Amino acid sequence: MFLRNMWYVAAFSADVQPGKCLARRFLDEPVVLFRTQAGRLSALIDRCSHRAMPLSAGHVDGEVIRCAYHGLEFSATGACERIPGQQRIPVAAHVRAYPVVERDALIWIWMGDPDKADPQAIMANPEHQDPAWSWRPYTMHVKANWQLLVDNILDLTHVAYIHANTIGGSPQTHFSADVSVQFDGEQVTLLRKMPDSVPPRTYVAAGGFKGRVDRWQQVQYRPAGGNVLRVNAGACDVGTGAYEGRRDNGFVLLNVHGVTPETATTTHYIWTICTNAARESGVPELLFDQFHETICEDERALQAQQSRISDTPDMRFVGISSDGAVNRARMLLDAMQQAEAAAQHQTVADAAVRLPA
Ligand code: FES
Numbered sequence: 001m002f003l004r005n006m007w008y009v010a011a012f013s014a015d016v017q018p019g020k021c022l023a024r025r026f027l028d029e030p031v032v033l034f035r036t037q038a039g040r041l042s043a044l045i046d047r048c049s050h051r052a053m054p055l056s057a058g059h060v061d062g063e064v065i066r067c068a069y070h071g072l073e074f075s076a077t078g079a080c081e082r083i084p085g086q087q088r089i090p091v092a093a094h095v096r097a098y099p100v101v102e103r104d105a106l107i108w109i110w111m112g113d114p115d116k117a118d119p120q121a122i123m124a125n126p127e128h129q130d131p132a133w134s135w136r137p138y139t140m141h142v143k144a145n146w147q148l149l150v151d152n153i154l155d156l157t158h159v160a161y162i163h164a165n166t167i168g169g170s171p172q173t174h175f176s177a178d179v180s181v182q183f184d185g186e187q188v189t190l191l192r193k194m195p196d197s198v199p200p201r202t203y204v205a206a207g208g209f210k211g212r213v214d215r216w217q218q219v220q221y222r223p224a225g226g227n228v229l230r231v232n233a234g235a236c237d238v239g240t241g242a243y244e245g246r247r248d249n250g251f252v253l254l255n256v257h258g259v260t261p262e263t264a265t266t267t268h269y270i271w272t273i274c275t276n277a278a279r280e281s282g283v284p285e286l287l288f289d290q291f292h293e294t295i296c297e298d299e300r301a302l303q304a305q306q307s308r309i310s311d312t313p314d315m316r317f318v319g320i321s322s323d324g325a326v327n328r329a330r331m332l333l334d335a336m337q338q339a340e341a342a343a344q345h346q347t348v349a350d351a352a353v354r355l356p357a
């Protein structure tokens with residue numbers, strides 16, 4: 001299942017330098033991202049209109065991308081600007097352009113109806129621009145359906161098992177957590193409180209805690225905001241106000257997980273880890289390395305799951321009580337897909353009405 005009318009993280013801004021292009025498949029469509037020499041960003045279908053050569057095999061030259069096969073040139077809007085050896089340029093020579101936006105060091109792409117693309121909907125990630133935060137970017141190609149990646153983050157009880165060697169802490173801490181799931185019609189928010197708990201060793205290294213801590217994990221998932229999950233996790237010394245919003249003296253680890261479908265069984269996992277831990281302490285670098293290992297643990301689990309799902313396509317999942325946020329998100333995504341399908345049928349019906357008898 002793909003949702004077309006929403007933003008997705010396509011890449012980091014730094015991945016597409018002036019004069020360069022990047023080929024990626026999104027929602028099973030081949031796309032070429034490129035940046036002109038003047039710095040204009042573009043996303044076009046990665047298929048030349050002449051004989052279907054991938055445009056990503058060509059070159060960015062000034063303000064156009066030139067097809068490697070017979071030299072047709074396309075502007076950032078997808079307009080065919082030049083056909084070597086002829087003056088007339090057929091209208092059909094243009095190629096599809098996708099709306100793209102750059103914000104918070106990320107490139108966002110809209111694969112659906114361009115008239116519905118509203119950049120205001122994109123979730124803000126201001127930590128990428130804030131000097132008080134250190135962060136590191138990662139791009140992974142995960143051989144699993146994108147919804148499994150969303151599920152993974154919305155059920156953090158897996159932390160005690162999949163991440164026992166990194167950020168896990170004791171299973172008891174996770175299962176006795178005070179969990180609440182909120183839904184406002186567009187966003188699922190999962191909040192887990194783990195008061196008076198023993199900090200995992202990563203947290204001790206980062207926060208310098210001497211004793212027990214009040215720990216939290218909060219996940220925000222608003223698909224229409226770019227299919228990003230923001231996970232804010234951290235800890236403060238016990239009783240210092242973590243649950244009343246006083247977290248400034250604590251340690252905060254923020255993950256921005258961009259989950260962008262490539263195909264039905266593969267996903268671009270474009271994520272960052274950000275922290276307020278003091279840079280000069282050397283802790284952020286340590287954390288980034290440890291957290292990368294943590295996400296690799298997720299990746300191995302997700303790929304193993306996908307492998308079994310592909311082996312047993314007719315079998316269903318069984319629900320358990322920790323699935324609350326996962327179920328809420330899946331219901332939201334199903335509703336969004338039904339709305340898209342209904343709008344699509346309406347468009348087809350309207351077009352049929354306009355056909356001459
Ligand atoms: S296939 Fe691109 S110019 Fe011919």
Ligand SMILES: [Fe+2]
Pocket residue numbers: 152158159162163294298
């Ligand atoms: Fe995980």
